[in-house]
Amino acid sequence: xxxxxxxxxxxxxxxxxxxxxxxxxxxxxxxxxxxxxxxxxxxxxxxxxxxxxxxxxxxxxxxxxxxxxxxxxxxxxxxxxxxxxxxxxxxxxxxxxxxxxxxxxxxxxxxxxxxxxxxxxxxxxxxxxxxxxxxxxxxxxxxxxxxxxxxxxxxxxxxxxxxxxxxxxxxxxxxxxxxxxxxxxxxxxxxxxxxxxxxxxxxxxxxxxxxxxxxxxxxxxxxxxxxxxxxxxxxxxxxxxxxxxxxxxxxxxxxxxxxxxxxxxxxxxxxxxxxxxxxxxxxxxxxxxxxxxxxxxxxxxxxxxxxxxxxxxxxxxxxxxxxxxxxxxxxxxxxxxxxxxxxxxxxxxxxxxxxxxxxxxxxxx
Amino acid sequence: xxxxxxxxxxxxxxxxxxxxxxxxxxxxxxxxxxxxxxxxxxxxxxxxxxxxxxxxxxxxxxxxxxxxxxxxxxxxxxxxxxxxxxxxxxxxxxxxxxxxxxxxxxxxxxxxxxxxxxxxxxxxxxxxxxxxxxxxxxxxxxxxxxxxxxxxxxxxxxxxxxxxxxxxxxxxxxxxxxxxxxxxxxxxxxxxxxxxxxxxxxxxxxxxxxxxxxxxxxxxxxxxxxxxxxxxxxxxxxxxxxxxxxxxxxxxxxxxxxxxxxxxxxxxxxxxxxxxxxxxxxxxxxxxxxxxxxxxxxxxxxxxxxxxxxxxxxxxxxxxxxxxxxxxxxxxx
Ligand code: SF4
Numbered sequence: 001x002x003x004x005x006x007x008x009x010x011x012x013x014x015x016x017x018x019x020x021x022x023x024x025x026x027x028x029x030x031x032x033x034x035x036x037x038x039x040x041x042x043x044x045x046x047x048x049x050x051x052x053x054x055x056x057x058x059x060x061x062x063x064x065x066x067x068x069x070x071x072x073x074x075x076x077x078x079x080x081x082x083x084x085x086x087x088x089x090x091x092x093x094x095x096x097x098x099x100x101x102x103x104x105x106x107x108x109x110x111x112x113x114x115x116x117x118x119x120x121x122x123x124x125x126x127x128x129x130x131x132x133x134x135x136x137x138x139x140x141x142x143x144x145x146x147x148x149x150x151x152x153x154x155x156x157x158x159x160x161x162x163x164x165x166x167x168x169x170x171x172x173x174x175x176x177x178x179x180x181x182x183x184x185x186x187x188x189x190x191x192x193x194x195x196x197x198x199x200x201x202x203x204x205x206x207x208x209x210x211x212x213x214x215x216x217x218x219x220x221x222x223x224x225x226x227x228x229x230x231x232x233x234x235x236x237x238x239x240x241x242x243x244x245x246x247x248x249x250x251x252x253x254x255x256x257x258x259x260x261x262x263x264x265x266x267x268x269x270x271x272x273x274x275x276x277x278x279x280x281x282x283x284x285x286x287x288x289x290x291x292x293x294x295x296x297x298x299x300x301x302x303x304x305x306x307x308x309x310x311x312x313x314x315x316x317x318x319x320x321x322x323x324x325x326x327x328x329x330x331x332x333x334x335x336x337x338x339x340x341x342x343x344x345x346x347x348x349x350x351x352x353x354x355x356x357x358x359x360x361x362x363x364x365x
Numbered sequence: 366x367x368x369x370x371x372x373x374x375x376x377x378x379x380x381x382x383x384x385x386x387x388x389x390x391x392x393x394x395x396x397x398x399x400x401x402x403x404x405x406x407x408x409x410x411x412x413x414x415x416x417x418x419x420x421x422x423x424x425x426x427x428x429x430x431x432x433x434x435x436x437x438x439x440x441x442x443x444x445x446x447x448x449x450x451x452x453x454x455x456x457x458x459x460x461x462x463x464x465x466x467x468x469x470x471x472x473x474x475x476x477x478x479x480x481x482x483x484x485x486x487x488x489x490x491x492x493x494x495x496x497x498x499x500x501x502x503x504x505x506x507x508x509x510x511x512x513x514x515x516x517x518x519x520x521x522x523x524x525x526x527x528x529x530x531x532x533x534x535x536x537x538x539x540x541x542x543x544x545x546x547x548x549x550x551x552x553x554x555x556x557x558x559x560x561x562x563x564x565x566x567x568x569x570x571x572x573x574x575x576x577x578x579x580x581x582x583x584x585x586x587x588x589x590x591x592x593x594x595x596x597x598x599x600x601x602x603x604x605x606x607x608x609x610x611x612x613x614x615x616x617x618x619x620x621x622x623x624x625x626x627x628x629x630x631x632x633x634x635x636x637x638x639x640x641x642x643x644x645x646x647x648x649x650x651x652x653x654x655x656x657x658x659x660x661x662x663x664x665x666x667x668x669x670x671x672x673x674x675x676x677x678x679x680x681x682x683x684x685x686x687x688x689x690x691x692x693x694x695x696x697x698x
Contacts, residue, residue: 007679007680007681010680010681011681039684040678040684041678041680041682041684042676042678042680042682042683042684043682045682045683045684046682219680219682345624353687354685354687355684355685355687356684356685
C-alpha cells in the first residue's frame with residue numbers, strides 16, 4: 001500500500017478553505033484529468049457548500065464535433081485508407097456510429113499510442129493511405145507535429161493528418177465572453193501548462209478580472225489551488241498563480257512550442273457544444289499542406305446536429321451539472337453513452353456517474 | 366517442425382483418437398477403452414452445486430499460469446464460492462486450426478497438474494477443431510459439480526448490517542499481470558497471476574459456516590463488481606477503506622500509470638467473504654492459516670443506507686465505487 005503523501009496537509013488546506021469561503025463561488029477545473037482526480041479523491045464531498053466545482057471543456061474527446069467524426073469516418077469508404085487514432089476516440093458516436101463500429105464492419109481502424117506508430121505504418125505499407133486523427137490539446141499536438149517533421153524528412157507521401165488539435169486558452173476566453181457562464185476562477189490544466197507555460201493565461205486576470213491557478217493532480221495540489229483561488233477572489237486580486245512549479249516553467253517548454261509554431265498556425269476550430277472558437281485550432285502551416293487529409297481527400301465538412309437531448313454543450317461550459325441533463329443515468333450511461341461527455345474516460349458526465357452516483361451531484365452522505 | 370492442429374484432428378478419425386490419447390488422456394487421465402458418452406458419478410448426500418464457465422483468455426500463457434490451469438481453477442472457485450466441495454470437472458476444448466500441438470500439451474498438462482494436486486478429476490471432455498480464424502487458438506469451457514456440506518448457505522441475501530467484508534489476499538494481481546503483458550511492460554513486472562484453487566480455503570471456514578454470510582471469487586470486474594452485486598442483492602450499503610485494501614505496490618503503481626483501478630481488476634485466486642462481525646477475527650485466523658489466504662484482510666463492512674458501495678479514500682474523503690461499466694478489459698479470463 002502506497003501511503004499518501006500529505007494527508008494532513010490536505011486536511012489543513014481543506015480546513016483553511018472552510019474558514020475563508022464566505023460567499024457562493026464557481027470554480028471550473030478546466031481539464032478532464034483534474035475532473036477524474038477530483039472525483040476519485042472525493043474532493044467535491046468535502047468542499048464548503050459555498051464553493052462549487054464545475055468541469056470545463058478540457059477533455060479533447062468531449063469537445064470533438066460530431067461532424068468531424070463523421071468526416072473522418074467517411075475516409076474509410078476508400079479501401080486503401082487506414083485510419084489511426086488514440087484509443088479514447090474509438091467509442092465516440094458520430095451521427096453514423098463510432099469508429100469502433102466502423103472497425104467491426106471491417107474497416108481498417110487502428111488504435112495507436114503515439115503519432116510515430118502511424119509513421120511506421122506509412123513506411124511499412126506504402127500501398128496504403130494512412131490517415132491519423134490528430135486530436136488533443138497542446139499536450140499531444142507536439143507529437144503530431146513531430147510526426148509531420150519525420151514524414152517530411154522521409155518524404156512519405158501516404159501519410160496525412162485529419163487535424164482536430166485544439167488549444168486551451170482561446171476556449172477559456174470564449175467561456176469568459178459567454179454571458180451565460182459565471183465562472184469566478186479556473187483550475188488550469190497541469191499538463192497543457194507544461195507546454196505553454198503561464199503567459200498565455202495572463203488575459204484571464206488582465207482582461208476579465210478572473211483568477212486562475214495552474215495545478216498538479218494530487219489531491220493536496222488540487223486543494224491548494226482551490227484555496228489559492230478563493231484567497232485571490234476574496235482579496236480581489238485577479239492573478240494567475242502557478243502552483244505546479246516543479247514541472248511548469250513560466251515560459252513553458254520552448255522546444256515543444258517552437259515545434260508547434262514551425263508546423264502549425266492558429267485557425268478557427270469547432271468545439272462540440274461551444275461552436276466555432278476563433279484561433280482555437282491548429283492548422284498545418286504553409287509548406288506542410290500536403291499532409292492535410294482534408295485537402296488531400298477533398299473532404300467537405302457537413303455540419304450536423306448534435307445528439308438530440310444531449311446537453312454536453314452546457315455541461316462543458318459549466319452552466320449545468322450532469323444530473324440536470326434529463327438523459328443522465330437513464331438513457332445515457334457509460335455502457336450506452338448518448339453524448340461524448342459520457343463516453344470519454346475523462347468526460348464530465350462519466351466522472352459524475354462514476355464517482356458521484358446517479359442522482360446526486362454533490363453530497364453522497 | 367512444430368506439429369500443428371489440422372482440421373482432420375477434429376473429424377473423429379485416427380488423428381483425432383491419437384490427439385485425444387496423447388494430449389488429453391495423457392495429462393488428464395482416462396483412456397479410450399473406458400470412454401463412454403457420460404461420466405457416472407457417486408455423489409455424497411447433500412445439495413449439489415453445478416456450474417459452467419468459458420475461458421477465452423489472450424494470451425494463452427502468462428506468468429503464474431495458462432488457460433488450462435485458469436479454466437480448471439475458475440470452475441473450482443465458482444463451486445467453492447457456493448460453499449461446495451468440488452467432486453468433478455468436465456472440459457471442452459475448441460481449437461483453432463494451426464494451433465501448436467505442443468501448446469495444447471502444455472495446457473492439458475497444467476490442467477492435469479492442478480487436477481492431480483487437488484484430487485478433483487476431469488471426468489468428461491470434448492474437442493472440436495474449427496477453421497483458422499473461427500476461434501483464437503484455444504477456447505475452453507469447463508463445468509463442475511460439487512456437494513454443499515450441511516449447514517452451508519452462502520447466498521448474498523444473508524448479508525446483514527455490520528458484517529465485515531474480507532478478501533483472501535492481494536487485489537488485482539491477475540488482471541494487472543495480463544494487462545502488463547499486453548501493454549508490453551511485463552519485462553520489468555514481477556507480478557504473476559494469482560490463479561489458484563480456493564476450495565480448501567473456503568472449506569477451512571466451514572466451522573463458522575452459520576456466521577459466514579456469503580462468498581464470491583472476485584474475477585471479472587474485480588472486487589468492485591462483487592461488492593456492487595452484493596449491495597444490490599442484499600439491499601444494503603457497503604463501505605470499504607482504501608488504506609485497508611491489500612494491493613501490491615507494483616500493481617498500485619502500474620495501475621496509476623495505466624489509468625486503471627485495482628478494485629476493478631480481475632482476480633483468479635481471491636475469495637471475498639461477508640462474515641458476521643463477532644466471528645470476523647476468527648475467520649481471519651482460519652483463512653490466514655491456509656497457504657492461499659496468507660494476506661487475508663478485512664477491507665470494509667456492511668452499512669445501512671442505499672444499496673451502493675462507497676470507499677473511504679486514503680485522503681479521508683468518501684466517494685462512490687460504482688459497478689464497473691464500459692469496457693472491462695476483454696479476454697482476461
Ligand atoms: S448525460 Fe449524456 S446526454 Fe446528458 S449531457 Fe451528459 S453525455 Fe450528453
